[in-house]
Amino acid sequence: MKKTGAEIMWECMVREGVDVAFGYPGGSIMPVHDAMLNYPVHHVLTRHEQGAAHMADGYARASGKVGVVLATSGPGATNLVTGIATAMMDSSPMVCITGQVHSHLIGGDAFQETDVTGITLPITKHNYLITRADEVAQVVREAFHIARSGRPGPVLIDFCKNAQIEVTEFKYSEEVSLPGYKPPKHAPVADLEKAVELIAKSERPVILAGHGVLMSGAMEELQILAVKTQTPVAMTLLGLGGLPASHELSLGMMGMHGEAYANNAIQNSDLILALGMRFDDRVTGNLRTYAPRARKIHVEIDPSEVHKNVTVDVPLVGDLKTVLTDMIPMLDEYEHETWMEQIAGWKAEAEDRSIMSWPDDGKLYTAHAIRALWNATNGDSIVATGVGQHQMWAAQYYHFELPYRLVTSGGAGTMGFGLPSAIGAWFAHKEKEVWLIDGDGSFQMTQAELSTAVQEGANVKIAIMNNNFLGMVRQWQEFFFDKRYAATPMTGPDFTKIADAHGIPARLVTKPEEVFDAFTFAQETPGPVVLEFRVEKEEAVYPMVPSGADLDDMIRRPVR
Amino acid sequence: MQHTLFALVENRPGVLNRVASLFRRRNFNIESLNVGRTETPDISRMTIVMDSKDVDVRIVEANLYKLVNVIDVQDVTNQPAVARDLALIKVKADPEHRGEITSLASIFRAKIVDVAPDSVIVEIAGTEDKIESLVELLRPIGILEMVRTGQVAMMRGTGAGVRHTPGAHGNGNGKSH
Numbered sequence: 001m002k003k004t005g006a007e008i009m010w011e012c013m014v015r016e017g018v019d020v021a022f023g024y025p026g027g028s029i030m031p032v033h034d035a036m037l038n039y040p041v042h043h044v045l046t047r048h049e050q051g052a053a054h055m056a057d058g059y060a061r062a063s064g065k066v067g068v069v070l071a072t073s074g075p076g077a078t079n080l081v082t083g084i085a086t087a088m089m090d091s092s093p094m095v096c097i098t099g100q101v102h103s104h105l106i107g108g109d110a111f112q113e114t115d116v117t118g119i120t121l122p123i124t125k126h127n128y129l130i131t132r133a134d135e136v137a138q139v140v141r142e143a144f145h146i147a148r149s150g151r152p153g154p155v156l157i158d159f160c161k162n163a164q165i166e167v168t169e170f171k172y173s174e175e176v177s178l179p180g181y182k183p184p185k186h187a188p189v190a191d192l193e194k195a196v197e198l199i200a201k202s203e204r205p206v207i208l209a210g211h212g213v214l215m216s217g218a219m220e221e222l223q224i225l226a227v228k229t230q231t232p233v234a235m236t237l238l239g240l241g242g243l244p245a246s247h248e249l250s251l252g253m254m255g256m257h258g259e260a261y262a263n264n265a266i267q268n269s270d271l272i273l274a275l276g277m278r279f280d281d282r283v284t285g286n287l288r289t290y291a292p293r294a295r296k297i298h299v300e301i302d303p304s305e306v307h308k309n310v311t312v313d314v315p316l317v318g319d320l321k322t323v324l325t326d327m328i329p330m331l332d333e334y335e336h337e338t339w340m341e342q343i344a345g346w347k348a349e350a351e352d353r354s355i356m357s358w359p360d361d362g363k364l365y366t367a368h369a370i371r372a373l374w375n376a377t378n379g380d381s382i383v384a385t386g387v388g389q390h391q392m393w394a395a396q397y398y399h400f401e402l403p404y405r406l407v408t409s410g411g412a413g414t415m416g417f418g419l420p421s422a423i424g425a426w427f428a429h430k431e432k433e434v435w436l437i438d439g440d441g442s443f444q445m446t447q448a449e450l451s452t453a454v455q456e457g458a459n460v461k462i463a464i465m466n467n468n469f470l471g472m473v474r475q476w477q478e479f480f481f482d483k484r485y486a487a488t489p490m491t492g493p494d495f496t497k498i499a500d501a502h503g504i505p506a507r508l509v510t511k512p513e514e515v516f517d518a519f520t521f522a523q524e525t526p527g528p529v530v531l532e533f534r535v536e537k538e539e540a541v542y543p544m545v546p547s548g549a550d551l552d553d554m555i556r557r558p559v560r
Numbered sequence: 561m562q563h564t565l566f567a568l569v570e571n572r573p574g575v576l577n578r579v580a581s582l583f584r585r586r587n588f589n590i591e592s593l594n595v596g597r598t599e600t601p602d603i604s605r606m607t608i609v610m611d612s613k614d615v616d617v618r619i620v621e622a623n624l625y626k627l628v629n630v631i632d633v634q635d636v637t638n639q640p641a642v643a644r645d646l647a648l649i650k651v652k653a654d655p656e657h658r659g660e661i662t663s664l665a666s667i668f669r670a671k672i673v674d675v676a677p678d679s680v681i682v683e684i685a686g687t688e689d690k691i692e693s694l695v696e697l698l699r700p701i702g703i704l705e706m707v708r709t710g711q712v713a714m715m716r717g718t719g720a721g722v723r724h725t726p727g728a729h730g731n732g733n734g735k736s737h
Contacts, residue, residue, distance in 0.1 A: 121578060122585045126628045129574075146628060180570060180631040184727030191726075303725045304622035317727030 005133030006035035006164040009097065012140035012172065014039055018068050020059065020427050022052040026072020028099030028112060031164035033070065044427070044456055047448035049076050051420040053083020054446070057092045058421025061407045062382055063428030064217075066147050069096040074112030077158070078119065082414060084154045085123040089411030090238060091215060093152035095143050096120075103131035103160040116158045125153030133166035137173070145176045150183025151302040152215060184301060187316035187323045195273075195297045195314045196330045202271035202295075204339045205231040208254065208283075211238035211410070212276010212301065212320045214403045221324035222275065223247070229334045232343055234262040236277050237395055238410045245399035251343070255283035257392040260543045260554055261346035267552040268342070269294045276300065276320045279309040280411065285551035299323050353542075353557050356397070360512060366390055366465045366535045369515050370397040370437060373463065376519035381433040382407060384422035386442025387415045389471035392541045394437045416445030422460045423453050433523070434459065440466040440492040450502045453528045461522045462530045464495050467537045475540045479555065499530035506530040562591070562688075563617045563637045564609050564713050566721070570629040571597070571604040578627050579606060586623055589614045592645075592710030603631065607712045618724040625725055634721030636713050641721070643713040646685045648673075649695065652702030653680040661701060668694045679704055 003011065009032060013021075022044045025033045036043060046052040049071045056067025067087075071077050077098040087094045101110040117127050126146050128139045136159075143155040199205065213222050219242055226233050226249045233243045234254035243250050251262035266272065272294045277283070284290045287309060296312040298305075299320055306315040316323050351357065355367045370393050373381075383398050384407040385391040391408055400406055407425050409417040422436035443464050453460055474488040499506035505525050509518045509532065522529040542557035569575050576595055583590055594607045610620065621633045636643070651661055653675075661680055665672055670684035684694055688711060695703070715721055 117574070118577075121581050178628060180625075181628045187727070301727075302626070303727050304619065304626050306622065306726070307616070308619065315726060317725075 001170050002167050003170040004031065004035065004164065005130070005136045005159070005166050005168070006031040007038070008133065008136040008168070008170050009140055009159070009164075010035055010039040010041065011170060012137055013068065014041065015172065016140070016144040017065060020044065021068040021070055022046055022055040022059070022424065023070030024049050024052055024072065024076060025070075026076045026099060026112070028073035028101055028161050029070055029076070029097070029159070030099075031161065032097060032099065032159065043070070044423075044452065046420065046452050048446070049079035050083050050416070051446055051449045051452065053080045053094070053096065054086065054414075054417050054420035055424035055427070056094050057083060057087045058384060058407050058424030059428045060087070060092050060094055060424075061421070062404055062425035064404065065428070066093045066095055066144055067424065069094060071096070072099045072112065073101055073116070074114045076112075077116040078114055081119065081123065084120055084156065086409050086412040086414040086417060087154040088123045088125070090409065091152050091211060092154065093147040094154040095147050096154060096156045098156065098158050099164070100129065100158045100160045102162045104162070106160070116156070120156045123154070124156045127156040127158065129158045129160070130163045131160045133163050133168040136163065137171060141173070142176050142178060146178070146181065150181075184303070184318045185322050186326060187299070187318040191314055191316055192323070192327050192330060195316060195327065198271055198295050198297060198314060199229055199273070199331060200334070203336060204269045205229065205271040205273060205336065206251075206265050206269040206294075207231050207233040208236070208266070208272060208274045208277050209233050209239040209242040210236045210275060210277025212299075213239055213242035216276060216301070216320040218276070218321035218324055219243070219403050221321055221328065224328055225324055225331070228328065228331055230336050230340070231273065232265060232340070234258065234266060236280070236283055236410070237408065238406075239277060240395060240406050241400040241403040244401040246401060253395050256285070256545045256547075257396065257541050257543065258283070260350050260556065261343055263543075263545065263551045263554060264346045265343050266291050266294075267550070272296045274298045274300070274312070275324075278305045281309070284309065285545045285549055285553070289550045291551075353559055355557065358560060362512065364510060364512055364515070364533060364535050365539060366467075366533070367393045367397050368512060369463070369465065369509075369533050369535065370394055372515045373435065373437070373519055374398045376516065376523065377433055377435065381405070381435045382425050382429060384408065384418050384425055384434070384436045386418035386438040386445075387413045388439045388442060389475065389539075389541050390437055390439040390442075390465040392472075398437070415442040418442055419446050419449045419453075419462070422462075423449060423456065423458045426458045426460050430459070434461065436460055436462045438462065438464050439471060440464060440468065440495075441470045441490055443495070444492070447498065450498070450504065450528070454502050454504060457527055459526065460528050462528065464530065464532045465535050466492055466495065466532055467535050467539070468492055469537055472541070474538070475544075478538070478540065479544070480546065495530055495532040504528050504530050506532065508532050508534070510534045561612045561637075562609060563612050563635065564607065564641075564643060564711060565617065565621065565633055565635050566713055567606045567608065567624055567630055568598070568632040569604050569606060570631065571602050572629060575604065575629045578629060579624070582623055582627060586619075588620055594710040594712050596712070607710065609711050621723075622725045633725070634715070634723060636715055636721040639721050640716045640719060641713050642716060643687060643711050644685055645688050645691055645708055645711045646683070647691050647695070647706060647708045649682045649684070649698060649703055650679050650705040651682060651698050652678065652704055654678060657701050661698070664694065664697055670694060
């Protein structure tokens with residue numbers, strides 16, 4: 001069967017299960033958009049290519065499927081860069097198709113020609129340049145396979161316009177031949193035995209659960225492991241939901257803005273079981289004093305993460321779900337009563353300090369609004385965020401009971417991720433309530449996607465926590481720069497009027513007593529809704545481990 | 561300590577760039593990198609020499625495996641292996657020094673491959689130490705130009721080099737369930 005390169009691309013993508021793509025047209029990608037009309041794929045026209053990349057990423061995180069992005073050559077492709085880097089840092093599966101000029105023009109600085117494979121080399125898991133139509137079928141098959149298997153990540157296909165138009169025989173093969181790509185699955189039995197021995201000897205163990213728990217779908221195995229060995233579980237930002245927040249063994253989030261008792265537990269532990277996490281500096285603090293008395297077991301699918309930041313005693317390289325399934329039957333049951341009591345003591349002390357135990361002082365705090373949202377949504381909403389204080393408060397106070405509910409940029413810390421990723425998440429789960437918790441700074445970075453939400457009828461509820469500051473940087477200035485507020489005060493627009501201009505219903509919330517009504521209004525109004533919360537301007541996220549400080553050297557919330 | 565790795569990679573456009581980009585991106589300082597064809601047309605072989613006080617060889621190896629086009633990586637340091645470097649050295653050779661250069665070359669089993677009125681080119685293949693020694697002896701005479709290929713290495717017999725990276729070959733190096 002003869003087909004054009006562009007048609008072959010869609011034939012293959014439909015076979016990969018693609019039914020939605022996020023993109024922006026342009027000269028060098030026109031044949032792909034044109035061919036798309038003949039296939040059962042819904043195209044979401046974003047207002048900027050960065051929005052398309054974040055939408056595909058949000059879609060991937062909420063659905064577990066591969067997000068697809070389309071952009072044209074040159075500026076279209078370079079506008080994807082932030083979105084691709086964001087997906088790469090958080091191992092989010094994505095396939096980006098960028099148009100490229102005719103292959104015979106490459107290297108000649110043609111109109112809208114950019115070296116896209118060169119630019120994206122360090123921020124993709126792999127990338128391709130297609131110059132002939134007969135390469136398309138194999139490349140698309142490989143791209144999806146690489147994006148979703150092993151440690152997932154973004155793959156980019158730069159697609160020359162002549163190859164899109166060229167007609168060739170379409171031959172499809174499921175098989176991929178990648179001799180250098182063999183993601184590990186099982187860990188060697190000898191290493192499992194070493195790990196089991198360390199667990200048996202441990203008196204103060206802690207599990208560190210990362211994004212890998214969700215990516216590998218090992219939530220059940222994590223819970224079995226934790227309960228069987230009575231080991232408390234601290235989670236990374238992206239690992240939230242791996243174990244329900246209400247579980248008796250949950251320590252909540254660890255790290256820079258983690259729970260003090262989680263960080264104390266890590267620093268005082270004698271064994272760390274790191275599951276699908278990579279000892280990022282935001283979770284370890286000072287590496288030289290990190291968990292000084294702990295032996296360390298690291299279950300990780302990417303061998304290059306082993307010994308990268310923290311040298312471990314037993315690396316178990318493999319798929320987390322598989323490794324835990326192999327290991328659990330080898331383990332006996334254990335109790336760690338003294339250890340659990342010690343942790344309970346730290347926990348009680350933290351609760352006394354919590355902003356949640358403050359009496360109503362008439363002021364509107366983001367943390368309180370987020371907790372009210374948790375109540376209003378029964379903790380069952382998908383929550384996307386931007387980056388900054390509101391993101392940390394969302395992580396701390398929207399107690400994630402379920403996996404794949406938090407859509408947030410962790411490793412890259414990309415402001416502006418929130419709105420487009422929330423729209424993407426809605427495409428993954430139209431039946432669920434999708435909330436965006438954003439800050440005034442982050443929101444304004446990709447605010448243009450409001451009009452995409454309207455065009456698509458995306459049922460995304462938007463809560464903007466407006467403190468007229470770039471709050472997290474302001475907080476650092478407060479703590480470490482003598483309150484010299486350089487470039488952080490921000491005069492925002494009236495977000496309700498921005499919403500109004502888009503025909504989006506909106507409410508302004510300035511007092512604590514208006515919060516719950518506003519959430520009810522948003523929930524009862526179909527389609528996108530904007531709620532603007534004028535929150536306390538100079539509130540800080542606690543606890544805080546200053547950058548590079550010891551993990552238990554935390555700035556705590558002053559006791560009231 | 562000097563470490564020598566070799567990597568078998570798919571012979572495709574851009575693979576050298578991927579490896580070089582990885583070294584830059586991860587801040588791996590390398591001493592030499594040699595790329596060439598192998599007995600199999602679709603596979604190229606890279607020999608990478610680095611100093612282990614600058615980089616952790618295990619980390620380099622594990623990162624190489626992250627590249628989809630890298631098929632196998634082996635560490636041949638301290639293994640029964642043959643390692644060779646080739647140098648072309650253009651030496652100032654007025655008639656009074658020509659004899660000295662020729663005799664040095666013959667001691668080192670090097671060859672004079674070009675003779676010009678006031679210079680000669682010496683070709684030498686061997687271990688890096690051997691080449692360094694000859695270079696030091698030729699330096700006082702006057703080295704005008706020098707080019708070296710960087711080291712290439714091959715295991716003796718049927719043995720393989722050391723593979724440090726657990727799980728890099730699928731199911732835990734084949735020693736799994």
